[in-house]
Amino acid sequence: MGTPLDSREAQTVEILDRLYExxxxxxxxxxxxxxxxxxxAVVLSAQCTDxxxxxxxxxxxxxxxxPEDYANASEEQLAEDIYGITFHNNKAGYLKGIGEQLIEKHDGEVPDTMTALTDLPGVGRKTANVVLQHAHDVTEGIVVDTHVQRISRRLSLTEEERPEAIEEDLMGIVPEEDWRMFTxxxxxxxxxxxxxxxPDCDDCVLADICPSEQGDAAVDLASGEAW
Incomplete structure (x- = not known):
């Protein structure tokens, strides 16, 4: 078993160091x-593989x-063109609505604020964070997808279940300069x-500091004591 780390912040820094390597x-x-x-692409990626x-x-x-191409297409045609994507019928409606709203409210441009992005159909904080980071080079938060949600809980970096609550916890312990790469x-x-x-715990670079892998002998990240 590895050396106990006395806080979630210390645990997070060690995790990042190992994963960067x-x-x-x-x-x-x-x-x-x-x-x-x-x-x-990010709207379509919800519950679908990249x-x-x-x-x-x-x-x-x-x-x-x-945006005009999406706005002028019918939802039926869009659904046909994205067939194979999870929930393609719903997402077709999102794409048409996004096209319309970009034209009506943003002069055909993808906005660069969290508020404006999350006002678009089918866009939540996860999608908005990705677009801000990779389209506008703006980092306001941490993208919480299924991998981040699962691994953060396994590592006891959070006990929350909702992505928004997980993001809030992570923003409190992950150095801001690492928010983008963390995901x-x-x-x-x-x-x-x-x-x-x-999960392949035997070959995991985090196994000795992972409470889920350590089981009953795991480290309590808040106190540094076994739990």
């Missing part, structure tokens, strides 16, 4: 070349290149090792 080239895995393409989104978007981005590191680790089912 393990995944030095990690970055966003969605393919895009414009802010609009990024926004669309690999599938990239496959569908390869053709989608050839056909739809402006990419956790996604890479979630895909490679700390999977939802049957």
């Amino acid at each position: 393990q995944y030095p080239d990690t970055d966003i895995s969605l393919n895009f070349s414009t802010r609009l393409e990024l926004l669309v 690999e599938r989104v990239n496959t569908v978007c390869a053709d989608l981005f050839e056909k739809y290149q402006s 990419h590191l956790f996604i890479s680790h979630g895909r490679a090792t700390c999977t939802a089912r049957n």
Whole structure:
């Protein structure tokens, strides 16, 4: 068992150090070349794999290149064009609504504030954070996807379940300069090792400081005592 760390902040710094070394080239895995393409890709990625989104978007981005293209399309046509994406019918409505709202309220441009982005159809804090970070180089928070949600709880960095509450906890313990990379590191680790089912704890670089792996002998991150 590793040396106890006396706070969640210390635990987080150690986790980041190890994951930076393990995944030095990690970055966003969605393919895009414009802010609009990024926004669309992230909306489509909800409960869907990035690999599938990239496959569908390869053709989608050839056909739809402006907010007007999405606004003028029927939901039925959009649903057909994104078939294979999870909840494609609902997301078709989001894309049409996004196109319309970008035209009506933002002069056809993808906005650069959390408030304006989360006002768009189908856009919550997760999507808005991704767009701000990768389209506008603005970091206001931490993207909490399923990997971040799962691994943060396994590492006892949070006990919350809602993404918004998890984000608030993480923003209190993750150094602000690491907010953007935190998500990419956790996604890479979630895909490679700390999977939802049957995580590979034997080969995990965090095993000796992970309460979930240590079981009854795990470290209480708040006190440094066993629990």
